Amino acid sequence: MSDTSKPYVLIVEDEAPLVTLLRYNLEKQGFRVEDAGDGGEALTRITEAPPDLLLLDWMLPTMSGIELCRQLRRRPATRTLPIIMLTARAEDQDAVRGLDTGADDYITKPFSTEALIARIRALLRRAGALPQKNKLNFHDISLDPASHRVLRNGRSLHLGPTEFRLLEFFLRHPKRVFSREDVLNAVWGRDIHVEPRTVDVHIRRLRKAINGPDEIDIVRTVRAAGYALDLEDPAF
């Protein structure tokens, strides 16, 4: 659900000609396509902007496709990311299917473009079938502007008016860092004179309100820059 327009497919494949072919066909079908040549690059791209679907070669230079797949399945953020494995005919199909790679589907090289597109559509349909309401959410927090309610892990939170608007603002622009001035302008209003330090205090109140005893802090402090609604470690 990264972009509003086209579904974003990331191809992880080291054979350049195959990448070119795939890119051409997928783009013709209205997908946005990016590619990565090895596992490391793939991890970087996925972490910075998770695709809607991953086309993953079984055999890769540095990190194998299986290994990458496992790593992705280990992270909550990518646990449900649809993955299609590309395998060579030589490889044992039963192994591919049986091994708990965590891939959602696989296809044997060589394959027809039509078959691939069909599987991609099927997976996307399955994954995209569970869209969101008019609520804002991030990680395990959900805010409903209409009913003015905030939930974390299903339990209801009580926020003061300012904390509520603060959280709402952050939820509308997740993972983005805002300076205290930005926050003041957006949450308090433009022509109000308030000390920038006041933001600190409300951030603290917000943290205290939303962070239970065993829960991670989803408000990230960026020294000399501001605050963001984000996880400290993007792998989680």
Add this chain to the structure above:
Amino acid sequence: MSDTSKPYVLIVEDEAPLVTLLRYNLEKQGFRVEDAGDGGEALTRITEAPPDLLLLDWMLPTMSGIELCRQLRRRPATRTLPIIMLTARAEDQDAVRGLDTGADDYITKPFSTEALIARIRALLRRAGALPQKNKLNFHDISLDPASHRVLRNGRSLHLGPTEFRLLEFFLRHPKRVFSREDVLNAVWGRDIHVEPRTVDVHIRRLRKAINGPDEIDIVRTVRAAGYALDLEDPAF
């Protein structure tokens, strides 16, 4: 986002003279401008081609601005669309700000063109639609100015403020050598007095921060000249 050329601003306002005025000023500032006289027309236009930013009158003939705003927020495609509300002075500012309209900013009529332009630019910058290009990368490093994050091989790096700005600067001019003076001017600021040797120390800290155990050093020292973001071995 939508287009590569000019940012596209849609004005939803029923007072024709005001529309004319706004259109004139915005187009002079390099925006592409369209307008809609009521909520229904606005919805149509937005659906067929979502603007980069919406200027929305609070009071409208058929569907109120608030209602339109709510509807837009309900759709995934327009959930994050930047919206600036135009309100009359009479209306209660607190209500405008507090009510869950979902607007990103508001401005009170009558307003100066400068103020409006400033807010539009601020919002567009935040939304990432302006020249402010997102995500710089080089080799296997990726830096996102918006979220203030740096990744290498998928893992997140922690940089101090100065190291961050330093890396950002180098990423914007890869493979180019800069003297210590150049770096000081660009990263520290022009009229700051700091010993050129200090650059060494920060380069070292940057190296320590970004270079993992098995990773190559991306910062190249050019004796008697300065530093560059580059691979030591030009063997690709």
Add this chain to the structure above:
DNA sequence: AGCACCGTCATCAAACCTTCATGGAACCGT
């Protein structure tokens, strides 16, 4: 009055920046 909330301030600890001293590597002329 009692309550919930807000803005400001003082304080403390951690993170950070700058400078300096030292050692070593690269470079130069002989």
Add this chain to the structure above:
DNA sequence: ACGGTTCCATGAAGGTTTGATGACGGTGCT
């Protein structure tokens, strides 16, 4: 090749900045 010189890498020290936190007084509402 050799000594001398220039330049860079590195570690540590001292001082500064910045954010977290707790407390306080004020305000509006019930």
